[in-house]
Amino acid sequence: MRYGKFSSKTLRSSEGHCSPVISRHHPTMAISVVIAGAGIAGLSAAFHLAERGARPIVVLDKGKVGSGSSSRAGAINTMLMETEATTRARGISFDIFERFDRILDDYQFHQVGCLAIYNDEQYETASQLHPMHHRMSAKIEVLNRRKVEDRFPDLQLQNNECGVLDLRGGYSEPERYIPALAAETRRLGVEIREDTAIERLLVRNGRVQGVVLNDGQELTADATVCTVNAWANGLLAEAGQSLPVRNFVIERHVTQPFAREPRLPAVNDDVRGIYYRPTEDRRLLIGDGAHGFAQASMPDRDFEMQTLEPNPACKPFLKKALRGRLPMMDGAEFDHHRVGLVSYPIDFKPNIGPVAALPGLYLGTHFCSGGFGYHPVAGLLLAQHIVNGKTGFDASEFSPDRFNGMDTLEYLKQEVPYSDMVEAHAANTVGFVRKRH
């Protein structure tokens, strides 16, 4: 099912400039890389490094491919972000998803659009960013209540509500996307080792030279990429490089199949504080976007994501939030759910790039609730950092070094609820919309 799939013969390349489809043949380069974590961020880094000729590349995961937050995501994407760099980055992720839709076996980027639903006050805040979004080549339509309901007949809005449709947005199905990307990455020569836990970074002479595995084995490499997301501070702390990030527990639920396909795009419903989208098999996936996320203590190396429990208040909250919005949910039942962690840096921007204090180490971590939106470009930027020593656009906003000088350990000692983090961020950020709950 596709509503207005964006299509263009001349696609933006994943370097962020217009070009015909990129050549897939790159020379092999003797840059050895070890990647910690086989979630979507690690796989994307491996893919882009392999395409640029880095060899050998080994990806290590203490569990199975995608067994962290990646397989638990709603996997909804929009590029309508708050700064030029974050919006540009998400746009490049769309370039990559569009390309993956063509080149990955058994994967479809459901480019059905991503609709943000706002009330009048929220729209006034969000629309301050539209001139910037247009400059960054976003394709946006602002739809009043009637237009939303005509276009997406399963949605019902109030008179004081409207929709902003990001036409390049949409969703992926993690259970199809992750194996497809892993298979392509292996095909490019990358070795992925599952059930292989990393004990610590291998630091010698002030340089990260690889990793030490749980069984004491050392794997050395020219570049070490850390994409263990929620677990990152566990590895970084031992090397004296903790980051000011917090982890929160979130969950999403999937209904029983409906008799017909739901007629709606991917939706971030900021009025109701939830998000939802159709699935590939006539269900609805519905997640809580704001309802008092519990803070998770910093996961240690042995932490397993499957030990997380759903919040008993979440399902009733979702059902109530959907009343009067999605009539097809009246009487519908949930079938299954996934619970995972999202990792928020203090400034709500991901960490992507080298760490000056630990030469040889590169981070691709802490994507807030937007790892599906960020990981394609994160992998590309990491490959550019490692192979070219520079990125295709100014990505300094994502540098892990931006926190240098901050008393991170003091920050990590404090208990800061999610709502306080959001309030502090909103106070400093033009165009940031607080979700209602």
Ligand SMILES: Cc1cc2nc3c(=O)[nH]c(=O)nc-3n(C[C@H](O)[C@H](O)[C@H](O)COP(=O)(O)OP(=O)(O)OC[C@H]3O[C@@H](n4cnc5c(N)ncnc54)[C@H](O)[C@@H]3O)c2cc1C
């Ligand atoms: C319920 C939910 C809904 C979400 N919805 C969306 C959404 O709609 N859109 C969106 O963009 N994002 C969404 N996200 C966020 C997104 O899922 C994450 O940001 C993204 O998956 C992070 O990917 P990752 O590869 O960085 O981390 P992960 O997938 O967590 O991968 C990290 C990997 O590191 C491995 N690892 C950890 N420690 C070690 C070690 N010592 N040795 C070896 N391996 C190790 C783990 O086993 C894991 O596989 C959602 C998240 C959740 C939980």
